[in-house]
Structures are given as structure tokens and as C-alpha cells.
Amino acid sequence: MMPAPRLCLIEDDPIMGESLCDRFALERLEHDWFRDIASAGAALRTREYAVVVSDIRLRDGTGDALFESLRAEGVAMPPWLFITAFGAIDRAVGLLKQGAADYITKPFDLDVLVERLQGYLEPMVSDAAGERLGVSPVMRHLAGLLPRLARHATTMLITGESGVGKEVVARELHRLGEDAGAPFVAVNCGGLSESLLEAELFGHEKGAFTGALQRRPGVFEQAHGGTLFLDEIGDMPLAMQVKLLRVLQDRQVTRVGGSSSREVDFRLICATHRDLRAEVQAGRFREDLFYRIHVIHLRIPPLRERRDDIPWLARRFLAEAGGRGGEPVKHLSPQVEQALLTHEWPGNVRELKNAIERACVLSAGDQLMLEALFDDVITGPVEVEGFGSADLHGYLRACERGYIEKALAANEGRITITAEALGISRKNLWERMKRLGIPALEPDKG
Structure with missing residues (x-):
């Protein structure tokens, strides 16, 4: 029998740590609690964890410094979820760019944290049990x-x-x-x-x-x-x-x-x-x-009718593709996950699996690149002006706009052909263009 997925908690605040461990125990989540960088680093170098929950500011260092050092050493990295104060959100967003899976700001609802953790743990639990077809x-x-x-x-x-x-x-x-x-x-x-x-x-x-x-x-x-x-x-x-x-x-x-x-x-x-x-x-x-x-x-309903399954399936496919050719197991950033959720997936699970496998090949590092998911249209990364000052919603909106504009340009403004290339309906493309303020280049071409 496969061992239950185990999470690694790095937290030096005794009250916060005990509270988290109590909730993990209630949820029957196997876990190890480390109160300092040194012991956590030693464990992560020798043990296998499904996910890491780490505070950024610790007494003997910082969680992000540990994250970066382990990456530099080539240690197999599980998804990292950082706990941060509101004033350090910019720092957390920077960590997402470097490959962290997610972050949560203090004070936070334990239900929200557990829900996010389940998103990483459920594919592993279901694989071990052999009983689950999805989480929807x-x-x-x-x-x-x-x-x-x-x-x-x-x-x-x-x-x-x-x-x-x-x-x-x-x-x-x-x-x-x-x-x-x-x-x-x-x-x-x-x-x-x-x-x-x-x-x-x-x-x-x-x-x-x-x-x-x-x-x-x-x-x-x-x-x-x-x-x-x-x-x-x-x-x-x-x-x-x-x-x-x-x-x-x-x-x-x-x-x-x-x-x-x-x-x-x-x-x-x-x-x-x-x-x-x-x-x-x-x-x-x-x-x-x-x-x-x-x-x-x-x-069996299509993916567009059970979007809860999309991140779950994507993480399963990432786990299957992980480790090939010595590459690290890649993770989903919030931006990539949002792109997966908004895509229509006309080819359903088969299309999703192919997209993940392709993105794993094209993405450097341990995180999927947004532009690698649908590279049949985009030939280079989407350039987003003013990214450093944009919030997540603004960033995703800019990515979507840039993606559609390049697709339209590649297909000479033809709406029907562009919609087919993007894997969405003509009506859906028109609605997105209207919402994003994208003018029709040549409306008479269809």
C-alpha cells in the first residue's frame, strides 16, 4: 500500500503552529512540524513530502531563502505554499514567479488553507485509493x-x-x-x-x-x-x-x-x-x-461542465510527466491555473493532458509557463506592460488580451478561424473581445 501523502509545516510561532497541527490532525492530514530553517532543510533534503506550508519570516532565516537554496541544489521540490503578512504580498508574488505554488496572507481562514492543500493532496490520495475519477x-x-x-x-x-x-x-x-x-x-x-x-x-x-x-x-x-x-x-x-x-x-x-x-x-x-x-x-x-x-x-460530462476537475487532472498529469529526462516535477502557478480554468477544452481530458505534456517540455524550471500551454498559436511569451505594478486580476486580464490579440493577428483577424485555433466558439471569442476591449481587425472576414 502506498503511504499517505505527507505535508511539511515550517512555522516558528508556537501558537500558530499548534493551531495548524490541530487542524491537520482533525483533517487526518499526515504532517511534520519544523520550527527552524535548519531542521526543515535537513528533512526536505532526505524525505518526500507532498506539499510544504512555510512562513516567510522565521527566527533563524526566511522561508523564501530556504526555498531558493533547495532549488539551487537541485532538490526535488514539492509544491510550496507560503504564509505571509499583508505587507509582504509583493514578496510572495515574486516567489510565485520563481516557482512557488501559492501564498496565503495573515490572518487567514483555516478552511481556506485546508481547501487549497486538498487541491494538492487529493490527486495523490485518489491515485493510492484507485477509486476517484475527479473531485467535481x-x-x-x-x-x-x-x-x-x-x-x-x-x-x-x-x-x-x-x-x-x-x-x-x-x-x-x-x-x-x-x-x-x-x-x-x-x-x-x-x-x-x-x-x-x-x-x-x-x-x-x-x-x-x-x-x-x-x-x-x-x-x-x-x-x-x-x-x-x-x-x-x-x-x-x-x-x-x-x-x-x-x-x-x-x-x-x-x-x-x-x-x-x-x-x-x-x-x-x-x-x-x-x-x-x-x-x-x-x-x-x-x-x-x-x-x-x-x-x-x-x-461523462465534458470538462466545461466540471471545471473543478481541471486543476485536479492537471496536477495528476504533471505528476505523471514529472522526472522525465531529469527534469524537476513542475507545478501550477495561479496564473496558469486560471488559464486552464477559462479555456473551453473542446478536446476535454485528452486535450488537457496533451497541453500539460507539451507545456512540461517547453517550460524551463519547475513551473509551467503560461505561454507554453497553447503554443499552437503563440510563438513567444506574452508581454504585459506594467506587470510589476499590476494585481493578479489585472495581470491575468492582460495575459488573456495579449493572447487573443496575437491569435487574431496570426489569423489575419478572421474570427471563425481564430476561435477554432483557440478552441472556443465564435460567440465566446466575440464576448471575450468585447469584455477586453479588443476591436475586430477585419469584421467582414468572419
């Missing part, structure tokens, strides 16, 4: 349903836009079921021609067609005793739908070029990004097959 209410509810479905349901349909994680849910259902040790076999019904799909599903005998040099069992047989995941079943040709329905009714398959049938038994999970009811009405999907696979229906 809808994904928590879905995760709560899966154990019962995994025990009792044998046929399920998962719907949702491309990239939302339909296969992730299917694999979780398999993992939670009694057949977890049996095969999980996945096939994309929309990625193969009809003839190749038939051979993939049913298998073939040697010599059944040109290139069939040896006997090969299909996925129905491969999934026997386990789970068969048919992705994008809405793209399956009608002729294949008839054959699939027959297998589901008879639980027998005959290989292409064969004469004898074989019994098969598997849990069936289907997935599609299409509206199958509409496909049935349009004559592109068989009604009898629809009712056969529509026993249990799970809808």
Missing part, C-alpha cells in the same frame, strides 16, 4: 456508482464527447469487478473498415482471406471471462450491427472462414460520442441493438 460533484457521484455496477451490471453504455475519459471509466468498472484478473479487451469500432472490423471482432481461420496466414481468435473470444470494450459503437456499420446483435443474443461466435461456433461470455461496455437515439431515428443505428446495449447508461 458529478464525478464523485459517478465514482460512487461504479462499485455496485461493477458487481451486478453485465451490459453498459457510456456516452460523452471525445476525450472525456470513457475508456478510463470502462477500465475502472473492470478493475472493480469480480473479473478484474480476467482480460480487458478494447477495440475502436470507428477506426477500422467493415472487413477489418469483422476480422477483429470474430477472428479468422488460416486462409480465410488474403493475408490470413494463421488462425487468429477475435476480441469476442479474447474477452471471454472478462470485459469487452467497444469504443465508438455509434460508428459501427449497419451490417456489423446485425452480427453483433446475434452474438449478444446467442453468446456464440464463428470465425471468418470457419464453420464451427464457440461460446463466449463477457461483460460488454460500449461507448460513443454520438446521440444513439438520434442515430436510430436517422436509420444509422439499429433500434434493437440500441435497447440491447442501453441497459445501464452512464454519461
